[in-house]
Amino acid sequence: xxxxxxxxxxxxxxxxxxxxxxxxxxxxxxxxxxxxxxxxxxxxxxxxxxxxxxxxxxxxxxxxxxxxxxxxxxxxxxxxxxxxxxxxxxxxxxxxxxxxxxxxxxxxxx
Amino acid sequence: xxxxxxxxxxxxxxxxxxxxxxxxxxxxxxxxxxxxxxxxxxxxxxxxxxxxxxxxxxxxxxxxxxxxxxxxxxxxxxxxxxxxxxxxxxxxxxxxxxxxxxxxxxxxxx
DNA sequence: GCGATAGTAAAGCATATGCTTAACCAATCG
DNA sequence: CGATTGGTTAAGCATATGCTTTACTATCGC
Numbered sequence: 001x002x003x004x005x006x007x008x009x010x011x012x013x014x015x016x017x018x019x020x021x022x023x024x025x026x027x028x029x030x031x032x033x034x035x036x037x038x039x040x041x042x043x044x045x046x047x048x049x050x051x052x053x054x055x056x057x058x059x060x061x062x063x064x065x066x067x068x069x070x071x072x073x074x075x076x077x078x079x080x081x082x083x084x085x086x087x088x089x090x091x092x093x094x095x096x097x098x099x100x101x102x103x104x105x106x107x108x109x110x
Numbered sequence: 111x112x113x114x115x116x117x118x119x120x121x122x123x124x125x126x127x128x129x130x131x132x133x134x135x136x137x138x139x140x141x142x143x144x145x146x147x148x149x150x151x152x153x154x155x156x157x158x159x160x161x162x163x164x165x166x167x168x169x170x171x172x173x174x175x176x177x178x179x180x181x182x183x184x185x186x187x188x189x190x191x192x193x194x195x196x197x198x199x200x201x202x203x204x205x206x207x208x209x210x211x212x213x214x215x216x217x218x219x220x
Numbered sequence: 221g222c223g224a225t226a227g228t229a230a231a232g233c234a235t236a237t238g239c240t241t242a243a244c245c246a247a248t249c250g
Numbered sequence: 251c252g253a254t255t256g257g258t259t260a261a262g263c264a265t266a267t268g269c270t271t272t273a274c275t276a277t278c279g280c
Contacts, residue, residue: 003126003129004126006123006126006129007124007125007126010120010121010123010124010129011120011121011124013116013120013194014117014120014121014124015117015237015238016113016114016116016117017238019113019116019120019193022197023197025201026196026197026198026200026201026204027200027204028204031256031257032256032257033255033256033257041238041239041240042239042240042241043256043257043258044239044240044241044257044258044259044260045238045239045240047257047258047259048237048238048239049238052237063257065246065247065248065256066246066247066248066255066256066257067247067255067256067257068256068257072197072198072201074198074201074202077194077197077198078194078198080194081191081194081195081198083129084123084187084188084190084191084194085191086136087132087133087136087182087187088136088182088184088187088188088191090136090137091135091136091182091184092184094136094137094138125267125268127268141226142226142227143225143226143227151268151269151270152269152270152271153226153227153228154227154228154229154230154269154270154271155268155269155270157227157228157229158267158268158269159268162267173227175226175276175277175278176225176226176227176276176277176278177225177226177227177277178226178227
């Protein structure tokens with residue numbers, strides 16, 4: 001499959017809990033337990049969400065002593081963003097060309 | 111849940127078949143069977159993918175006679191795009207401020 | 221009307237997802 | 251050392267997802 005990484009990125013972002021994690025990491029790196037504190041679920045559940053995000057390349061983490069610190073990886077996010085921009089952009093260019101055609105003399109149903 | 115629509119949009123885009131459908135619709139509206147023709151699966155399966163995309167607001171369709179024509183809905187795509195831009199943007203602004211601080215006189219470990 | 225074409229509906233099934241609890245390991249702290 | 255804090259692993263479970271096949275309806279062209 002081409003673009004399996006987009007599969008993983010979009011799949012990771014399809015969950016509100018994981019988007020919340022991403023949004024909070026956008027404000028700066030956090031440890032696992034800091035991430036888990038406000039979330040209404042067990043710590044292992046949060047770990048599973050983090051592993052989905054890491055697997056998708058959206059988040060990277062490193063362990064120092066006994067605390068694992070997580071931070072955002074913007075390049076994977078940018079990749080998903082660019083795919084969306086490309087599709088919407090293409091479609092909007094099409095609509096523009098259509099409008100242009102309809103406003104041109106040959107476009108009129110004269 | 112806030113932003114359930116983002117759930118649906120990202121979830122819809124997490125499947126390669128559905129992204130293929132979106133990409134082809136970006137080139138212009140297509141009927142259900144035109145969409146289904148190149149896909150390696152049964153027609154009902156394609157219908158299910160389309161219903162996911164419509165449910166997410168990414169695609170709209172209308173039936174005329176016996177043919178249903180599908181087209182892209184850019185506003186839902188733009189919403190997902192904007193969410194991504196916001197998170198990545200926030201993180202990159204943070205990094206910029208950090209770099210600025212490290213380059214300033216007070217940032218030096220003199 | 222009759223057959224082909226375009227789409228729908230329903231049921232079933234294998235696998236994936238999002239949690240839980242229980243048990244466990246490893247770095248601190250007193 | 252022993253208790254606590256921070257994280258990890260494994261197993262189990264309910265529900266969701268992505269297909270399939272079968273059967274059925276609605277429209278178009280002759």
